[in-house]
Amino acid sequence: MDSGLLFSFLAVDLLLVCVPGADWAYVIATALGGRPVPRAVAGLVCGYALHTVLATAGLAVLVAGSPKLLTALTVVGAGYLLWLGWGVLRRPAVPGAGDEVHDGPRLFLRGATISGLNPKGLLLYLSVLPQFLTLRGTRLPVPVQTATLGLLHMACCAAVYLTVGTLARALLSARPAAARAVTRTSGAAMVGIGAFLLVERLATI
Template sequence: MLSTSEILPQGAVSGQFVEAHSVHFGIRFVRGERRAGMQLSAVLAFAAIAFTLIAVPGPDWAYVLAAGARDHVVLPVVGGVMAGYVILTAIMVAGVGPLVAAAPATLTALTIAGSAYLVHLGIRVLARPGGIERSGATGTALAASRLGYLRRGMGVSALNPKGLLIFLSILPQFTRSENDWPLPMQLGALGIVFVLICAVVYIPLGHAADRVLGARPGIARRTTQLAGATMIVVGLALLGERIIETS
C-alpha cells in the first residue's frame, strides 16, 4: 500500500493542505483538530448557571410580579426586561462593558441611576398596591401604555449594575479561544441564551401573577406590596454597597 507522502505532492500533508481541502466536506481542521462554532457543553453549562441566577428573586422578579398582579400586564413587561439584557449584551459585544467596569465614576453613576429608578418604581407600587381591576375601575398604573411598560422593563434590567457585572464576570468564562467564532460573536450568542431563559422564567411568572393572584385581591395586594418593598430595598442596597466600595 502506498503511503500518503507517495500519493500527494511534497508538503501536501501539512495542516494547511488539510484545512484548505477539508472545506469541501464542511469541516475545518487545524493541526488535525476540529474546531466547532460553539461548544454545546459550554452553552449548556452557561444556560444552567443563567437559569439559576434568573430564578433567584430580584428586581426583575419584583417588577414582573407587581405588573402582573397589580396591572394585569405581562408581555410588554417581560419584553422590556429582555430588551434591557439585549442592551447589556450589545455593550459586552462592543467591548464597552470592561471599560465601564474599570471606570469608578461611570459605574457609580450607573449605580445611582439604577438604584433611584428601582426606588421610584417601588414607591409607585406601594402608593397604590391595588392597581387596576379587570372590571375597568382605574387606578394609578405603573405605566400609561404598553410601550411605557416596555420602557420601564428596559430600565429595570439595563440600569441594574449587578446585571452588567454578572455579564462581565460570567459570560467570558464560557467563551473558547479555539472556536471558529470570534469572541464578540460568542459573547453575543451567550447573551441571547440569557435573554431567552428570561422569557422562559418571567412569562409564566407574570401570567401566574396575573391569573392566580389577580383572582385573589387580598393575596395580590400583599404580593404587590412585597414586590414594591423589594424594589426599594434592592435599590438602597445597591447604592449602599457602591458607597462602601468607593469609600
C-alpha cells in the same frame, strides 16, 4: 461553540434568572395591576440586549474599569428602583382594577430602564459569561460567542418572566387581599434592592 459548554451556561443562567429580584418584582406588580405582562417583559429583555451589545463590543469592560461611570450608573439605577418601588407601595395593584391597562410604551420603557440600569446585570456579563467563552480551538470569534450567550440569557429571561407573570395573575386574580400583599412585597423588594445597591456602591467611594 461546544454544545456542552452552551448547556452548562444555560443551566447556570437559568439558576440565576430564577432567583427573585427587581425584574421579578416588576413583572409581578405589572401582572397584578392588570397590565400587559409581555410588554413589560419585552422591556426587561431589551435592557439585557443593551448589556449584550456592550459586552460584545467590549464596552462592558471599560464601564467596569471606570469607577466614576459605574458609580453614576448605580446611583441612577438604584434611584429609579427606589422611586418605582415607593410608587408600588403607595398604590398596590388590585386584580381587575384596570389601572393604566393601555400604558404599553411606559411599561416597556420602565422594564428597559430597570434591567438596563442594573449594574448587577452588567457584572453578570463580566463575571459569569466570560467563563463560558472558548478562546482557542474554535473558529467563532469571541464577540460572536459573547453575542450568542447574551441571546441565550435574553431568551431565559423572557421565558422565566413570562411564566412568573402568568402564574401571578392566574393564582392571585381571585384573591385581592393576597394580590395586594404580594404587590406590596414586590414594591418593598424594589426599594430594598435599590437601597442596597446605592449603599453598597457609595460605600466604595
